[in-house]
Amino acid sequence: MGDPIIQVTDLCKSYGANTVLRSVNLEVRRQEVVVVIGPSGSGKSTLLRCLNLLEVPEQGDIRIEGRSLLDKGVRITEIRAEVGMVFQRFNLFPHMSVLDNITLSPVRVRKLPKEQAAVKAFELLRKVGLEDKANAAPDSLSGGQAQRVAIARALAMEPKIMLFDEPTSALDPEMVGEVLAVMKELAAEGMTMVVVTHEMGFAREVGDRVLFMERGSIVEEGTPQDVFDCPREERTRLFLSKVL
Amino acid sequence: MDFRFDIVWGYAPLLLKGTGLTVGISFVSIWLGAILGLGIGFGKMSRKSWISWPVSAYVNFFRGTPLIVQALIVHYIVIPPILGTTNAIVAGIVTLSLNSAAYTAEIYRAGIQSIDRGQREAAYSLGMTPGQAMRFVILPQAVKRMIPAFGNEFIVLVKDSAMLAYIAVPELMYWSNAMKGQYLKVVEAYTTAALVYFILTYSLSKLLQFVERRL
Numbered sequence: 001m002g003d004p005i006i007q008v009t010d011l012c013k014s015y016g017a018n019t020v021l022r023s024v025n026l027e028v029r030r031q032e033v034v035v036v037i038g039p040s041g042s043g044k045s046t047l048l049r050c051l052n053l054l055e056v057p058e059q060g061d062i063r064i065e066g067r068s069l070l071d072k073g074v075r076i077t078e079i080r081a082e083v084g085m086v087f088q089r090f091n092l093f094p095h096m097s098v099l100d101n102i103t104l105s106p107v108r109v110r111k112l113p114k115e116q117a118a119v120k121a122f123e124l125l126r127k128v129g130l131e132d133k134a135n136a137a138p139d140s141l142s143g144g145q146a147q148r149v150a151i152a153r154a155l156a157m158e159p160k161i162m163l164f165d166e167p168t169s170a171l172d173p174e175m176v177g178e179v180l181a182v183m184k185e186l187a188a189e190g191m192t193m194v195v196v197t198h199e200m201g202f203a204r205e206v207g208d209r210v211l212f213m214e215r216g217s218i219v220e221e222g223t224p225q226d227v228f229d230c231p232r233e234e235r236t237r238l239f240l241s242k243v244l
Numbered sequence: 245m246d247f248r249f250d251i252v253w254g255y256a257p258l259l260l261k262g263t264g265l266t267v268g269i270s271f272v273s274i275w276l277g278a279i280l281g282l283g284i285g286f287g288k289m290s291r292k293s294w295i296s297w298p299v300s301a302y303v304n305f306f307r308g309t310p311l312i313v314q315a316l317i318v319h320y321i322v323i324p325p326i327l328g329t330t331n332a333i334v335a336g337i338v339t340l341s342l343n344s345a346a347y348t349a350e351i352y353r354a355g356i357q358s359i360d361r362g363q364r365e366a367a368y369s370l371g372m373t374p375g376q377a378m379r380f381v382i383l384p385q386a387v388k389r390m391i392p393a394f395g396n397e398f399i400v401l402v403k404d405s406a407m408l409a410y411i412a413v414p415e416l417m418y419w420s421n422a423m424k425g426q427y428l429k430v431v432e433a434y435t436t437a438a439l440v441y442f443i444l445t446y447s448l449s450k451l452l453q454f455v456e457r458r459l
Binding site: 052054077078080081082083084085087089091092093094095104105108109110150153154157 | 360362363365366367368369370371372373376380381384385388
């Protein structure tokens with residue numbers, strides 16, 4: 001496991017009177033897979049969305065490869081281009097084909113020639129098992145297919161980090177497996193990943209480290225064995241007894 | 245009561261010229277209003293109050309005062325200092341464009357804000373700037389939803405252009421009034437005008453339906 005690639009210190013975020021993150025500290029190392037679990041409303045999605053500044057924290061610091069996201073001089077678009085994100089509701093662009101979904105940002109942001117971006121896109125579609133869907137409209141895909149396209153779209157930017165925000169929560173149960181399989185493969189290739197999920201099997205099998213969050217704080221963290229088999233905190237035990 | 249077709253026939257060349265001007269003025273004003281409205285619409289969505297406040301005042305003024313009053317102000321007060329003389333056609337186009345922009349601005353704003361937040365977030369997460377996200381992701385989807393509302397607005401504009409007869413723009417309504425004035429025949433003058441306006445707006449709505457299906 002490599003050097004720290006994400007460093008979060010003393011992160012605080014609130015919406016009005018509602019505090020969502022209470023002084024969160026987190027370090028993620030290169031090639032590490034960190035899985036964040038916890039009840040809804042615990043702040044895990046907000047934490048994830050702070051990592052590419054879709055949410056702006058009130059206090060604290062976030063560093064990606066040593067660069068603070070909150071420095072005045074930082075071009076946030078450059079950092080976002082290095083950090084892929086997969087959303088619960090896929091968020092594919094419905095007005096363009098699967099192929100164009102994948103090539104849009106490489107062409108417009110990275111200024112890659114169209115043909116080169118298309119070659120790369122086909123490679124990624126093959127990787128997620130959907131090369132026959134290149135010209136399909138996003139609306140014609142099943143949930144599992146759409147999410148795999150969304151993963152391919154994020155990978156097309158060749159990110160150094162992938163963030164997954166409950167990637168299987170909007171899927172029918174029979175489609176969860178195909179998405180998790182792609183994520184497992186990605187982890188095996190050494191991608192640095194932060195995954196917010198309710199899939200405890202995935203957390204145990206793929207996670208290098210598991211964080212349990214509740215009410216805006218990281219209550220407990222450790223290896224999957226530690227957290228799942230002998231949780232130190234009563235709150236973790238309570239949560240796990242409900243979901244396992 | 246017998247309908248005097250010969251009067252209408254006699255006025256046909258002038259009515260035709262007037263219809264041409266109605267179509268021309270409407271066409272130009274629709275374009276100018278749609279372009280200006282885009283700027284105004286973005287201005288209304290701005291979080292900077294020195295942008296959003298004047299823009300809101302603009303929209304409120306043009307939605308809150310009668311078009312005929314706006315036309316008279318533009319014709320007698322705004323245009324002469326700029327051109328050195330009155331020009332009814334220019335005043336007409338300026339009035340309709342400014343007025344239409346206030347309405348299209350709202351159409352743009354509503355259309356853009358109707359697009360799911362996740363679309364913008366996905367675009368940002370892929371490294372796009374706000375401008376790129378708007379141009380490649382939000383607007384193409386929003387425009388499709390805006391078309392029915394735009395169709396309404398364009399039809400209203402064509403009908404509203406009849407009001408320009410009051411500042412002596414020689415368009416369709418102007419010549420219909422002239423015909424009524426010369427022969428004192430209201431039925432011939434106004435049913436003819438109504439029929440022509442209906443043909444114009446009906447064709448326009450069919451055209452927009454065609455565009456909507458194509459997209």
